[in-house]
Amino acid sequence: MLNSWQEGYATKGAILHLPQKSGSNRMAALVACVVAACALIAVVVAGIALTPAASAVDFEAKNLAPCLMHPFGTDWMGRDMLARTLAGLSTSVLLGMAAAVVSSIIAVVLGAAAALGGPKVDVVVNWLIDLMLGIPHIVLLVLISYALGKGFWGVAVGIAITHWPSLARVVRAEILQCRQAPYIQAARALGKGRVSIAVRHMVPFVFPQYVVGLILMFPHAILHEASITFLGFGLPPEQPAIGVILSESMTYLSAGMWWLAVFPGLALIAVVLVFDIAGSSLRALIDPHRSQE
Template identity: 65%
Template sequence: MSAQDGRNGFQAPVTAAASAASGPAVLHASVVRGRGNRRRMLVGLVVAAVALAVIAVAGRLLEPVAMATDFAAKNLQPSIAHPFGTDWMGRDMLARTLAGLSTSIFVGLLAAGASSLIALALACLAVLGGPRADAAVSWLVDLVMGLPHIVLLVLISYALGKGFWGVTVGVALTHWPSLTRVLRAEILQLREQPFLSVSRVLGVSRHRIALDHLVPYVLPQFLVGLILLFPHAILHEASITFLGFGLSPDHPAVGVILSESMRYLSAGYWWLAIFPGASLVATVGLFDRIGALARRLVDARTVQE
């Protein structure tokens, strides 16, 4: 064997050993990175959820302050005493904004929760109810999605007398189609599994199959969809309230605040609209952030990114 061959023969085991050693190191680094990403996502999700909880609780506690009038302090610009200024009746705009956001969050929770349950029930019915039920659910989804969203929401709210329950029911009845499609697609994939065929052959009822197998399977997608419905519900509540088809003017709602502030912007009272509008956008952004983080936590592939 030549010196060159000896060198080649010596280098091969070293290269193989290096390759064998690098594999576990790379895998370990990937696992550590994945855990770090998951930890950061969880921290971000908790921080956003706590911020929303603080807004909701503070708004409820500040409702008496939000309704209190002081004509001696009307139309004051933002200051230390009144960070968001005061309106034409001397009401503190910070307290009114927080109270309005608390109302919007409460409406969003009720509406999104009801809408997501409707989506889950229709998705299970479409998959387990046979071809006719599937066709009926698909037709209903296409019908609702084909109608102008805000027009349908306004009509339902107006038909129910507007107010708190009119808005809540209207939002709940118009936000389920997209989630229904997602859950139906997930359940269709599960329906092809052998254990469901065995359950049907053994005589297990459709109701029991849905509770024992379908609902646990789509629970992660259901929770993510529920969270992502919140920002849409809040924005649409504020929109129809702004148009006069939502909450009544005696409620400290953000839509009411923005609608009333339009009459005073030309007089230079810019803070009446800027701060409530920016706070609404920030609240919606927090909900959207929670939904995005929850979706990434559910999908194991994105955690490694």
């Protein structure tokens, strides 16, 4: 009798403990997601506001090491590196977000077509995915950007065209899984049309994975924009961008001006990590199994 009471008490304690743990983990994930979003918004707003200051030249204050007036130092033209870094980050974030959104739309369209369009369409889409993944990513980005004349639109189109395959595979797999679900079969048996089933059942099923995939696509887009700009195939030199800043700083590193590359590079890594935290936190909020981890 005592053992039964102890087992029941332990079971009750476990039942009471699990929701508390789940709620605590979800609250932590929500806080992390909100903090990450606020940090990214602050970076973008500050960068836009400091764009004029990023281009302001002051030859009397050139080549200054980090100090109280210029926390990130100044470059060979006296431009404040903190203002240039924030302006470059805002440009990279906005460009990466716009390109990632377009790329995610391509992924959804092709992934849905592969899952719902029949075997022939599925074969064609999978062939396109394998083709895109088989070509070295940075090489394809450089070729597309160069063919379109480089600049903002060349980089944006290049990122949008090259970043959809992985998300398309996820969307295809999710839709195929949803099609086999019992409630989809029941809806068909009740006479529901394809459009009704897609809108009421498939879209809510796929949407969380789409949102997480979109957010996790942002850091890849930002890093690739900075990479091809650093190589000279992206944004023009007169536009504040992290790739431009890092490329120009290479000439002055041998002269001891380390701050020209260190602080912008660390800022780029920080923004990428913030995006990763936002994506991981959002995934924990959406997926009930991950919220227990």
